[in-house]
Amino acid sequence: MSRDRRKRRVSRRKRQQTDSKSPDIAKITQPVHKLPTFELLNEEGLEQIHNASLEILSDVGIDFYDDEAQTILKQHGVRLEGDTAFFDREMIADYVAKAPSQFTQIARNSDRHVLIGGNHICFAPVYGPPFVYNMDRGRREATLEDFRNFIKLTYLSPWLHHSGGTIVEPTDEPTHTRHLDMVYSHIKYSDKPFMGSVTSAENAADSVRMAEILFGAERLAEETAVVGLINISSPRRLDDRMLGALKVYAKARQALIITPFIFSGAMAPVGIAGTLVQLNAEALAGIVFTQMVNPGTPVVYGAFQTNIDLQSGAPVFGSPESQLTLYAAGQLARRHGLPYRSGGMFTSSKIPDAQAAYESVMVMLPAVQARVNFVLHAAGWLEGGLAAGYEKFVMDNELLGMYHKFIQGLDLSENGMAMDALRTVPTDGHHLGTPHTIQNFREAFHRSDFFDYNSFEQWRDEGGKTATEKANGRYKQLLRQYQPPPLDPATDEALQAFMTKRKEEIKPEY
DSSP states (O other), rough: OOOHHHHHHHHHHHHTTTTTTTOOOOOOOOOOOOHHHHHHHOOOHHHHHHHHHHHHIIIIIIIEEOOOHHHHHHTTEEEETEEEEEHHHHHHHHTTSOOOEEEOOOOSSSSGGGEEETTOOEEEEOOOOOOOTTTTTEEOOOHHHHHHHHHHHHOOOOOOOOOOOOOOOOOOOOOTTHHHHHHHHHHHHSSSSSEEOSHHHHHHHHHHHHHHHHOOOOHHSSOOEEEEEEOOOOSSSSSSHHHHHHHHHHHTTOEEEEEEEEETTTTTTTSSHHHHHHHHHHHHHHHHHHHHTTTTTTTEEEEEEEETTTTTOOSSOHHHHHHHHHHHHHHHHHHOOOEEEEOOOOOSSSSSSSSHHHHEEEEEEHHHTTTOSTTTTTEEEEGGEEEEEHHHHHHHHHHHHHHHHHTTOOOOOOOHHTTHHHSSSSTTSSTTSHHHHHHHHHTTSSSOOSOSSOOHHHHTTTTTHHHEEEEEEHHHHHHHOOOOOOOOHHHHHHHHHHHHHHHOOOOOOO
């Protein structure tokens, strides 16, 4: 064995011996978008779509399957025929204007507060898969342990600013009480902001109550501590579960992401412009209703759209058509003066392969260019959202690190222009040892500590691992290193007492 190879192996063993040490948790700094925002539509096209949406709201209608919601709509002058609500065009802008253009969601660690809106971008992990995937065990049903593992990985990431919500569905816990374990796990194993349950009004109320135990009821009345994801059941209806959760969060003045859930060709027209008309109408109906429940409630304009494969009926993630929708919906959100939610590391691939990588980049680059403010599913998405991948989660995070650097744009400061270095380096010289390079070498370029930049020979001698194989080792290393952030023992005890009481009270659904 050569001396160089022995040195590399010794170095590798030393790195492995440090695995047991707790990693430094980098302070999470939300990136501020400094790139030009991509505008797909001109002003005329934007108004054409918006005006068509107003026609849907006023003439076609949106269904609300909830008696109290219908009463609230009538009190505010909305005409109802059965379950279908018809909105006067003139009222839409007035109610939308009541929502703030941006807001701060607090975390139990004040260094982790996030600003949602404006030029700020907030990355959150995957949401909702019932399955998980890793190289060791393949695809299987998700458990509470998996749920907590992904919270821990999210907590350790310097590129994810938000703990998310139902990162995976813990199928080993009872359906009627698992929301308590999920919210508690976010509080216990992370100190980043989190999302609450939206599967029923009662579960949403439990989420608000747990946030009150954590932050105090008085503070919760003044600040946003919980975000709820409300999906419109496209085409053009809000069901009783979503409306129940929406009302709970709005009455508590907690934030809501109002998101039409659309597959063009099935739940919306195959025409992408027509999809945008429907998406805008549905989002506005939910946003307007939220402001009717409680004016000033923070809301995020959401867009979750892709198309189906018209030959098989399967959803297609990473399609070019869905990115056109993403760009245009961002313009509509800014037209309404609201924060925007879209994007994610979407893929139809079942494993973290080349298809998963290509499709994920296909979505995330437009999400960044469209200035999405809240990016759900920013790490871990596989199989059209049916699975969360451990290795995929790690690799997605590396891409998020690159985007943090990318959106900083071009530095035209004196340091960025580097004129002194340009003047002093001769034509037969180089910039490796200049004062400017020495001064900037640590932060001049983004450098991943995961991707391989070495020579073929060094990569081969160190095992010749694929990125997926390296990611498998990386997530396990991170979980070994994880240390929970401190949680006040009295608060922890109060949360557990509340959970115990509620688990005794809640009756299972049959």
